[in-house]
Amino acid sequence: FAAQWVFDQRFLTRLGARRSFARVLQVSPASLWKLFLWMLPLGLAGFFMNATASAPRLVLAQHVDLAQVGIFGAIAYINTALVTVSNAIGSASAARLRGAVRNGRRKAFMSLSVKLVGLSVLIGASMVLAVWLAGPLMLRIFYGETYVNQDLFLLIILGTALRVSAAPLQFSLTAGHAYWRRLGINVVAFGSTLVAAVILVPEQGIYGAGIAMLVGVVLRILLLVYFFLRLYQSIDGPQQAETGS
Numbered sequence: 683f684a685a686q687w688v689f690d691q692r693f694l695t696r697l698g699a700r701r702s703f704a705r706v707l708q709v710s711p712a713s714l715w716k717l718f719l720w721m722l723p724l725g726l727a728g729f730f731m732n733a734t735a736s737a738p739r740l741v742l743a744q745h746v747d748l749a750q751v752g753i754f755g756a757i758a759y760i761n762t763a764l765v766t767v768s769n770a771i772g773s774a775s776a777a778r779l780r781g782a783v784r785n786g787r788r789k790a791f792m793s794l795s796v797k798l799v800g801l802s803v804l805i806g807a808s809m810v811l812a813v814w815l816a817g818p819l820m821l822r823i824f825y826g827e828t829y830v831n832q833d834l835f836l837l838i839i840l841g842t843a844l845r846v847s848a849a850p851l852q853f854s855l856t857a858g859h860a861y862w863r864r865l866g867i868n869v870v871a872f873g874s875t876l877v878a879a880v881i882l883v884p885e886q887g888i889y890g891a892g893i894a895m896l897v898g899v900v901l902r903i904l905l906l907v908y909f910f911l912r913l914y915q916s917i918d919g920p921q922q923a924e925t926g927s
Contacts, residue, residue, distance in 0.1 A: 720861070721861075723861040723862045723864065723865040724856070724861050724864065724865075726865050726868075727861070727864045727865040727867075727868045730865070730868035730869050730871070730872045731868050731871075731872075733872050734868065734871050734872040734875050734898055735758075735895075737872065737875050737876045737879055737894070737898075738754075738758075738875065738879045738883070738891035738892070738894045738895050739751060739754060739755050739758065739891065741876070741879040741880055741883045741891065741894075742754055742879070742883050742887070742888060742890075742891045744883075745883050745884050745887065746883075746887050746888065750887060750888050753828070753829050753831060753834075753888065754834070754888045754891055754892075756824075756825050756829055757821070757825075757829065757831065757834055757835050757838055758838050758895070760824070760835075760838075760839070760842075761838065761839070761841075761842035761845075764805070764806070764809060764842050764843070764846050765842070765845070765846065765849075767805060767846070768802060768805075768845075768846045768849040768850075769849075771798060771801065771802065771849075771850065772798075772849060772850060772852070772853035775794060775798055775850070775853065776853060776856070776857060778790075778794055779791065779794060779795070779853060779854055779856075779857035780857045782794065782857070782917075783857050783858045783859075783913075783917055786917055786918055787917075788914065788917045788918075791854070791857075791914065791917060792914055795850060795851065795854045795910070798850035798853070798854075799847065799848070799850050799851065801850075802846050802847045802848075802849055802850055803847040805843075805846060806842070806843030806844065806846045806847045807843065809839055809842070809843055810836070810839055810840060810843050813832075813835055813836055813839045814836060817832045817835045817836060817839075818830045818832050820835075821835060831888075833889070834888055834889060834892055837889065837892035837893065837895075837896065838892050838895065840896065841892070841895045841896040841899045842899075844896075844899045844900065844903060845899045845902070845903075847903075848902070848903040848906050848907070851906040851907065851910045852864060852867075852906060854910055854913065855906070855909060855910060855913060858913040858916075858917070860909060860913055863909045863913075866905075867902055867905045867906060867909065868902075870901060870902070870905060871898045871899070871901060871902040871905075872898070874897055874898050874901045875894050875895060875897060875898030876894075878893065878894035878897040878898065879891055879894035882894055
């Protein structure tokens with residue numbers, strides 16, 4: 683209720699779509715259930731995305747001492763900053779992507795998606811270059827001498843950069859309401875990461891965990907590209923909308 687009064691009503695007022703609270707309460711349970719089912723795959727997709735990030739660390743904890751788990755977890759946490767930037771890009775472009783899909787503007791949809799991927803690739807590549815040139819210094823500043831592991835840092839940042847580079851494709855899928863496809867992609871990424879971690883961590887320790895992360899990211903990218911192209915091919919609309927983009 684507090685969120686409704688403090689945030690939602692103010693936002694709806696700005697959009698010229700303010701509704702009374704009494705009217706909100708009149709929404710039928712059947713409509714709420716349909717909305718729940720419609721959004722369910724997105725919630726599950728978020729769960730499996732977080733589970734994918736946690737899987738290598740949890741497997742690692744079963745095979746090495748807590749100090750090694752701490753080093754891996756601390757270095758892996760740095761990718762949160764890059765993912766936050768990626769999410770900001772996706773949120774800023776969401777409305778335009780949805781509009782392009784809804785109006786059948788295939789060229790505009792593809793053009794914007796490609797531009798977003800290009801920007802994300804540039805961000806990811808810049809971070810990889812920064813870690814390659816000054817990784818040890820960055821780790822000393824962030825965490826201290828104990829955490830300096832340039833090889834592991836590069837491995838994790840490479841996986842993060844790849845993930846960030848392909849992130850706009852997941853926002854494109856969301857714009858096309860391909861929620862179940864997003865869920866399927868994240869389930870496969872989680873399964874492949876977990877299997878890779880179980881196989882690699884016992885022999886290679888923290889490096890095996892890093893490689894497991896990379897395996898999940900690469901497979902996820904391949905699936906994102908495949909389903910993005912399928913979505914693009916399915917967009918259909920008036921020719922004038924396309925030429926006007």
